[in-house]
Amino acid sequence: DEDSNKYFRDSENLTDVMTNNYPSFNVEKIYLDAYQQKSTANGARYPDAKRAVNRRIEEGNLIMNYMGHGGELGLAHERVLQLEDVKEWENYNKLPLIMTATCEFSRFDDPQRTSLGEKIFFKPDGGAIGLLSTTRLVFAGSNFRLTKDFIKDNLFEKENGDHKTLGEILKDGKNQYNQRNEDAGNALKFALIGDPALTLAYPQENIQTTKVTDHNESQKDTLGALGKYTVHGEVVNDNGQLLKDFNGIVHPTIFDKPVELTTLGNDQGSFRKKFESLQNVIFKGRASIENGKFKFTFVTPKDIAYQKDFGKISYYGDNGKIDANGASDVVIGGTAEDPIQDDQPPEVDVYMNDTTFNFGGTTGEEPLLIAKVYDENGLNIVSGSIGHEPSLLMNDGEPILLNDAYEAGLDNYKKGTIKYQLKDLPEGRHRAKVKVWDVVNNSGKGFTEFIVANSNKLVIDKLLNYPNPFQDQTKFKFEHNWEGQSLNAKIEIVNPNGTHVRTLNRSVSSENNEITWSGRNRNHNKLKGGIYIYRLTLTTDGGKVARKSNKLVILK
Missing domain, CATH: 2.60.40.650 (Immunoglobulin-like)
Structure with a gap:
């Protein structure tokens, strides 16, 4: 921070806006000053915070918001985000909206340099779906107020039943900001890098908890340690009506109470400050949604915090066509009235x-x-x-x-x-x-x-067939080092006299690499019993080839 904790305070205010107004969305805090700072030959660095930012991008999130110092080449003096990080992102199907209240991060009119914001947007195999970002020098106080205007009443609110497009969010947020006679010049330096007609991938419907019961089916309002509970819920529309035709899967996540953490005051101009973070997950699962309703069972871990206070049940669900989210508060703490007993290892x-x-x-x-x-x-x-x-x-x-x-x-x-x-x-x-x-x-x-094995070289391992010996049918099975890629497989079978009797051709991958054979020759006649040699040839689309042989036995 190094600015008397201003960016810390601004970020805390923004997260309060989120948690108080939009509890269906979960907030993860990554404050640099809450991590250990490392001294290097090139200056101070936050390697753990850097990893946390990149992990969150790759795991997926709807919005990443940054408050602090930055420039055309990256975020923070400690280089928490640079081009080398962006190049490693593999988030092609998990593109966030990135908001940066920092100087010049997405300057797009410098002929001598392409900003990191531009490189993120144009990254062909990942990056961001768009950026609400800055093109010139901006000021922290005005940045905070404009970012708050983007978030509150615009990013997550619906208008006539629909969420706003990115262009509408930019327009309405700036108008809201300017109506207070704020620094209009600062607002002009915020631009949208992206499609103004695009709407973010907000869940369309809502999920709510209807009741929590224990193993005796008695209704409960508190989750105690080592208690077995069942949570019941339903998918509803904006008017609270049950969606009886919604059939799919819900992903519930139960958070224990927020934990209290402290920044470390790593730099001159920063000082230690406590903050809360909702981060301790006690259960994460999946449950079937049938006719809009669902239920799931779990046992509360022994390692919860035992003081009683509100935790959170967070939901995300989909039916293959539309999705839904929601959240409910739940009291967590103490020990269950009838705790489970268990001395067996997982x-x-x-x-x-x-x-x-x-x-x-x-x-x-x-x-x-x-x-x-x-x-x-x-x-x-x-x-x-x-x-x-x-x-x-x-x-x-x-x-x-x-x-x-x-x-x-x-x-x-x-x-x-x-x-x-x-x-x-x-x-x-x-x-x-x-x-x-x-x-x-x-x-x-x-x-x-x-x-x-080096993936520049195609390697076959553990080539076998089963059953072996066999009479009517066998399956060829093998492993290779080109995970996630389709390969061409050819199996040539030779009889005891060295005569070629059958060739099998298939397209295979690391997830589907079994080839079935009926023990018949190219004319579909049953082969005689005996020992046969088979050779597997794998070929990539790029022309790399690997071969391996083994023996099989056909019973008379």
């Missing part, structure tokens, strides 16, 4: 890319880690639950927290899936250990090993 199975992965298999440099988890009472994913958070240990390095990577199963809180994208792994053998805790704090572990 079960954890770890895979790479898909659940057909075999221990020691081959991947590319950026495999997707998948952990399937089961526990009779569900998983503990409370953030800040020191020592009890789900984590990944790669090659005995530093633990990577997986709280945000977990989601409970559909209509089943007892099982769930962790998905975590690994990046830039070096070639060679790697070890992945996943450790989780259930809601009672019993721990369980899962482990796998895999070999990273």
Whole structure:
């Protein structure tokens, strides 16, 4: 901040506007001064805050709002956002609106330089759907008031039943600002980089809680630790009418009470200040919506904060055509009247890319880690639950927290899936250990090993067929290191005399790499029993080729 906490105070005021007026949307705070500052040869840096910003962009959000210093090349003196970060974004289907109350971030009329705001907007494989941003030197006080006008009464309000377009938000926000005889010159320096006729991807309908019951089906108003509860809800329109034809899936997230954090006063001109953050998730799951209604069951973790106060149930749902969101307050705290008892650890199975992965298999440099988890009472994913958070240990390095990577199963809180994208792994053998805790704090572990092959070279691993031996049908199965890409597969089968008897051609991927064969030749006649050789040839669209052979046995 370095400006007597002005940007901190302005950001707190804006989040108050959001939480008080638009509770259906969740606010995540990333305050640089709340992170440890590191000294480098190039000046002070906030590496953890930088990672938090990039993580939030890649995981997806509707709006990213920045208050503070900046320029054409990036945000903050500590370079929390630069071109090198934007180049790494992989958010093609998760484009936010970026708002920057900072100097010149999106200056578009400098022939000698393309601003970072422009580069974000024109990024072909990600970036932003648009920017409400600045083109010249601007002033902090006026920036705050104009940003508040954009947010309140414009960004989230409906007009005649519809949300406003980006052009209308810019126009109405500036008019609202100018009606107070504010600094009109400052407002002129804010511009829309994007389509003025575009409306953001707001959920169209609403979701609300109707009741909360315990395991005895008694209605409850408080979620106590280790209690088993069922939340009932429904999808409604703006008039509160049940949408009986809405069938789909709801994604509920239950937050414990806001936690109190403190900025660190890292720089001269900044000082320590307390603030609240809604960040401790105690449950995240999925439930079926049928005829507009739904319910889901979960067990409140032991690691909640025990003082009683309001937490939040946040909802997002969709039916494949339209979506909905909503939120409800709920009291969380204390211990349940009849707490569950559990001394059994969770079960954890770890895979790479898909659940057909075999221990020691081959991947590319950026495999997707998948952990399937089961526990009779569900998983503990409370953030800040020191020592009890789900984590990944790669090659005995530093633990990577997986709280945000977990989601409970559909209509089943007892099982769930962790998905975590690994990046830039070096070639060679790697070890992945996943450790989780259930809601009672019993721990369980899962482990796998895999070999990273350079994706510049196509590699086949673990080629086999099953059953083997077989009589009527077998399936060829293999692994390769080109995750997420379609390949051409050719299997050539040769009899004991060396004569070619059959060729199978298929298009395959890492998710669909099984090829079935009936044991018949090219004329569809049944082959004689014996040992046969088969050779797999994989080819990429770019012409890379890999080959591998194995044996199979046909029974008489």
